Structure formats: structure tokens, C-alpha cells
Amino acid sequence: MGEGGAIPVSQEALSEAQARRQAWMASLAKADFALLDSLWQAVTDKPDYRRVRGPETGTVMVQGRAGGAGEAFNLGEMTLCRCVVDCANGHQGYSYVAGRNKRHAEVAAVLDAMLQDAATHAMIERQVIQPLSQARSQARRQRAAQVDQTRVDFFTMVRGEDNK
Amino acid sequence: MYVAVKGGEAAISAAHDLLARDRRGDTSVAELSVAQIREQLKLAVDRVMTEGSLYDRDLAALAIKQARGDLIEAIFLVRAYRTTLPRFGPSLPVDTGQIQPDRRISAIFKDIPGGQLLGPTFDYTHRLIDFTLAAESEDQEETVLADSPDAPAAEDPPPHILGILSGEGLVEKSEVPAKGDTMEAAPDLTRDPLNFPANRPLRLQNLARGDEGFLLAMGYSTQRGYGRNHPFAGEIRLGKVAVSFVPEELGFPVEIGEVEVTECDMVNQFKGSATQPPQFTRGYGLTFGHCERKAMSMALVDRALRAETYGEASDAPAQDEEFVLSHSDNVQATGFVEHLKLPHYVDFQSELEMVRRMRLKAQENTAEAAE
Numbered sequence: 345m346g347e348g349g350a351i352p353v354s355q356e357a358l359s360e361a362q363a364r365r366q367a368w369m370a371s372l373a374k375a376d377f378a379l380l381d382s383l384w385q386a387v388t389d390k391p392d393y394r395r396v397r398g399p400e401t402g403t404v405m406v407q408g409r410a411g412g413a414g415e416a417f418n419l420g421e422m423t424l425c426r427c428v429v430d431c432a433n434g435h436q437g438y439s440y441v442a443g444r445n446k447r448h449a450e451v452a453a454v455l456d457a458m459l460q461d462a463a464t465h466a467m468i469e470r471q472v473i474q475p476l477s478q479a480r481s482q483a484r485r486q487r488a489a490q491v492d493q494t495r496v497d498f499f500t501m502v503r504g505e506d507n508k
Numbered sequence: 509m510y511v512a513v514k515g516g517e518a519a520i521s522a523a524h525d526l527l528a529r530d531r532r533g534d535t536s537v538a539e540l541s542v543a544q545i546r547e548q549l550k551l552a553v554d555r556v557m558t559e560g561s562l563y564d565r566d567l568a569a570l571a572i573k574q575a576r577g578d579l580i581e582a583i584f585l586v587r588a589y590r591t592t593l594p595r596f597g598p599s600l601p602v603d604t605g606q607i608q609p610d611r612r613i614s615a616i617f618k619d620i621p622g623g624q625l626l627g628p629t630f631d632y633t634h635r636l637i638d639f640t641l642a643a644e645s646e647d648q649e650e651t652v653l654a655d656s657p658d659a660p661a662a663e664d665p666p667p668h669i670l671g672i673l674s675g676e677g678l679v680e681k682s683e684v685p686a687k688g689d690t691m692e693a694a695p696d697l698t699r700d701p702l703n704f705p706a707n708r709p710l711r712l713q714n715l716a717r718g719d720e721g722f723l724l725a726m727g728y729s730t731q732r733g734y735g736r737n738h739p740f741a742g743e744i745r746l747g748k749v750a751v752s753f754v755p756e757e758l759g760f761p762v763e764i765g766e767v768e769v770t771e772c773d774m775v776n777q778f779k780g781s782a783t784q785p786p787q788f789t790r791g792y793g794l795t796f797g798h799c800e801r802k803a804m805s806m807a808l809v810d811r812a813l814r815a816e817t818y819g820e821a822s823d824a825p826a827q828d829e830e831f832v833l834s835h836s837d838n839v840q841a842t843g844f845v846e847h848l849k850l851p852h853y854v855d856f857q858s859e860l861e862m863v864r865r866m867r868l869k870a871q872e873n874t875a876e877a878a879e
């Protein structure tokens with residue numbers, strides 16, 4: 345995507361493989377690093393890999409929409425790390441991770457390569473992706489429950505009682 | 509104009525050492541960690557991210573520490589750091605309708621789908637100093653759900669309230685681009701100079717980066733009658749939203765993480781014009797983090813700046829696009845105001861000479877007249 349060029353408004357129909365990859369890349373990017381790192385440490389038979397690019401820090405310009413759904417505008421940038429690795433399993437792993445944690449980006453890129461490999465996909469899915477998803481939905485539920493306790497139902501006082 | 513000066517290195521260096529020492533304060537008091545600032549001065553961090561125009565909690569916290577709590581100085585540091593980073597591209601516009609709310613209120617409807625969630629708010633506090641906080645107790649109880657797998661599954665995100673009203677045509681619609689459509693990238697004032705007249709996307713970017721105090725005063729002025737536009741807080745929501753980006757080399761969008769945002773949808777009265785029937789119009793505010801005052805002020809000023817769109821008289825300061833957009837940026841403003849501290853010796857010398865000459869001339873004239 346060129347700077348200042350046209351940007352897609354909605355995602356094109358993705359192939360099934362792309363959609364699955366999109367889902368695990370999102371899980372890896374949004375993971376809490378401490379948890380990801382401990383899951384990564386527990387992975388056995390890590391493949392050799394070579395860094396093709398990065399990990400390097402840059403930014404993405406976050407866009408919003410006027411009124412939530414109207415014209416796009418630039419809200420401000422956010423930091424992110426990207427990393428590309430060439431894995432000994434023959435796959436290239438990519439990662440784009442919010443923040444400036446280069447180690448997070450590198451681990452995510454290697455895991456992306458391992459998830460593309462049929463030989464290791466199921467193992468990584470079970471040992472890394474599923475625990476990450478569980479931790480995330482647990483955290484979301486907990487937060488939602490805390491917030492739910494602040495649900496309010498105000499009473500409206502009747503005005504103009506003088507007439508009664 | 510100030511001119512370059514030479515020398516003073518030793519004094520400048522000593523001043524910076526003294527600054528570092530004073531920043532640390534009394535060494536018998538524990539030093540603040542960046543993590544403490546990030547976790548416990550969240551709203552300061554959020555403001556620095558919003559006006560520094562860079563979402564990075566640790567960086568903003570570090571900048572606050574370095575700036576000794578001077579938030580405009582911290583914003584300046586963040587802006588300067590940003591320029592050292594390459595930009596990988598724009599994100600897809602975030603879908604604020606997907607926010608899992610930490611707070612979500614409406615001042616226009618009591619009963620709204622999804623309900624009113626007060627969240628972590630200062631509203632309804634009594635603004636009394638809480639001396640128990642001075643005790644530095646660590647025993648903040650985990651009151652709710654330390655670990656509860658039975659907690660209810662997160663509900664679907666609640667709909668935007670103004671979306672409901674705009675269905676009836678009572679509120680101006682915000683246009684939704686058709687699916688699969690493409691649109692031109694939004695104008696970017698970090699890349700191109702601000703030119704007038706600006707369009708709404710450019711104004712919103714400017715306001716999003718703008719100084720909270722300035723926007724608050726401008727918004728307040730519209731409420732007091734300088735460009736009155738009868739606002740109601742249609743909806744305010746706070747929460748995290750996913751950010752997606754399309755890497756060129758992959759060709760499909762990937763989620764890179766989440767950002768917390770505050771969104772304010774303001775509804776404003778509009779009497780209608782020759783071409784438009786009466787309906788409610790809208791102002792919009794969006795910030796990083798929890799910056800509610802800023803988001804509300806931004807929405808008020810956004811609406812004020814749309815006066816011409818509605819054929820309204822635009823004679824108030826908040827409706828003057830050039831005035832508002834040119835003075836909203838606190839880094840620019842502080843640069844120009846504070847540069848007055850730098851040596852202007854030569855400049856002032858020439859003015860001094862001129863005043864001396866004028867006084868001499870005036871004296872001569874008086875003397876001539878007396879003769």
C-alpha cells in the first residue's frame with residue numbers, strides 16, 4: 345500500500361488459509377508477552393531460522409471515522425514492531441506487533457512459520473494459540489463483569505407537580 | 509528574531525545536571541518507576557499519547573518522568589521521538605462500534621440498548637480529598653472476580669446510539685462507505701502543511717492532536733453563547749478497539765493489537781434551512797486512552813467548525829477554522845511563546861537604538877517648537 349494512495353475500506357474475501365493465518369497472527373500480536381514467552385520456552389524442537397527483516401520498530405497511523413462511520417481521518421500513530429524470518433521448515437514467518445518489544449515480534453514471526461508448517465501446526469495451535477485465546481477471553485470476561493457492576497439505571501424525577 | 513549565541517557550554521551543562529538532580533528530588537524518597545507512572549498516572553499518560561499523537565504507554569510514561577510531570581514538555585518529547593521512526597503505513601479505520609466498553613453513557617436516553625455503564629469515572633464523586641490515599645496502603649482489595657470462570661460471557665458490543673436515531677432521519681447520518689469500496693487516504697498534517705480551507709478529516713486530525721485546555725476553552729465558549737449550537741452528549745464510550753493494518757507483502761489485513769480510545773458523539777440542535785429539514789446534527793470527538801474532557805471538547809469544536817456546512821452565521825472564535833486550527837497545537841504554541849526566553853540581544857539592541865533616535869528627534873522637535 346503506497347503512502348497517500350487508496351486504502352481498502354473493507355477486507356477483500358480471504359482464502360480460508362489466509363483467514364486462519366489472520367486469526368493466529370492476531371492472537372500472537374495481542375498476546376501478553378510474559379505469557380507468550382513462557383509458552384514459547386515450553387515449545388520443544390524449535391526450528392532454526394534466519395532473520396530476513398528486523399525485528400524493527402516503526403509506526404502505523406491509526407485512522408478513525410467521523411461520527412464512527414463517516415469519513416476517515418488520522419487519529420495519531422502507534423508504535424509497532426515487525427519481523428520476518430526464514431525458517432528451516434521452508435516457511436517464512438511474519439509478525440506485526442503493537443509496541444516496541446522486538447523479542448515479542450521475533451517469537452511471533454517464528455511461531456507464524458511453525459503454524460504454516462503442517463508438521464508443527466497442530467502442536468503450536470494446542471500449546472500456544474489455545475492458551476493465549478483462553479487467557480484473553482478470561483481477561484475480557486473478568487473485565488466485562490467488573491464493568492457490569494457499574495451498570496446504572498437512573499430514575500427520572502417527575503417535574504411540574506404543582507398542577508397536582 | 510533571536511540570533512545564534514556562542515559559548516555558555518559549561519553553564520548549560522551544569523544547568524542540565526541540576527535539572528537531573530532536581531528531577532530526582534529528595535533521594536531519601538523512593539524513585540518513581542516508569543511502570544508506576546504508566547499504571548498509576550494513567551490519565552496523564554493518556555493525554556500525552558493523544559496530544560503527542562503516538563500510542564505507546566511506556567514511552568509516554570517515560571516522557572512524563574523525564575519532563576518532571578510537565579505534560580506539554582512530555583508531549584514535545586514524544587512528538588520528537590516519533591519523527592525518528594519509519595511509518596509502515598496507515599491502519600484501516602478503527603471500528604468503534606466494536607468497542608467492548610469499559611464505560612458507555614448517554615445523556616439523551618435513559619434506556620439504551622446495551623445499557624449505561626458508568627465505568628471508572630470521577631463523575632458523582634464529591635471531590636473531597638481522600639486522605640486514606642496518603643497512607644500508601646497496599647491492601648486494595650480485589651473486590652470482584654479474582655478468578656471466576658463463571659463470569660458471564662462478554663456480550664456483543666452495544667450499538668452506537670446515534671445510529672439508532674439516524675435511522676429515523678432525525679439525526680444527520682454519518683456516511684458509511686460501501687463495502688469493498690476504496691477511498692482516498694485521509695489528509696495528514698504530519699506530512700503536508702495545514703492549508704485553508706481545511707476539510708473535516710484534516711480538522712479532526714488537528715483537533716485530536718490539539719491542546720486539551722485550548723479545546724476546552726473553545727468548546728466552553730460555544731456553550732456560553734459564542735457560536736451556540738445546543739449540544740447534548742449523545743454517547744460517550746471508552747474501551748479497547750482492535751487496530752488492523754495491511755502489510756504490502758501479505759496483502760491482507762492483520763490485527764496488530766488494540767488501542768484504548770474515548771469516543772464522544774455530540775448531538776446538536778439544527779433548525780433546518782431552505783434545503784435541509786430540521787434535524788439534529790453532530791459533532792465528533794475521538795482520543796487515545798481515557799481523555800473524556802478532551803473528546804467532549806473536540807466534539808463541540810468539530811460541530812462549531814461545521815457552521816458553514818449548515819449555512820449558519822460563523823462569527824464566533826470557535827467557528828473560525830483558521831483561528832482554531834492554527835492555535836490548537838501546544839507544541840507549536842509553546843515553541844513560539846517560549847522562544848522569547850532565548851537571547852534576543854541584537855534584536856533588542858536595534859530596537860533600543862531606534863527608540864533612542866526617536867526620543868532624540870522628539871526632544872529636538874520640542875526644542876524647535878519652543879524657540
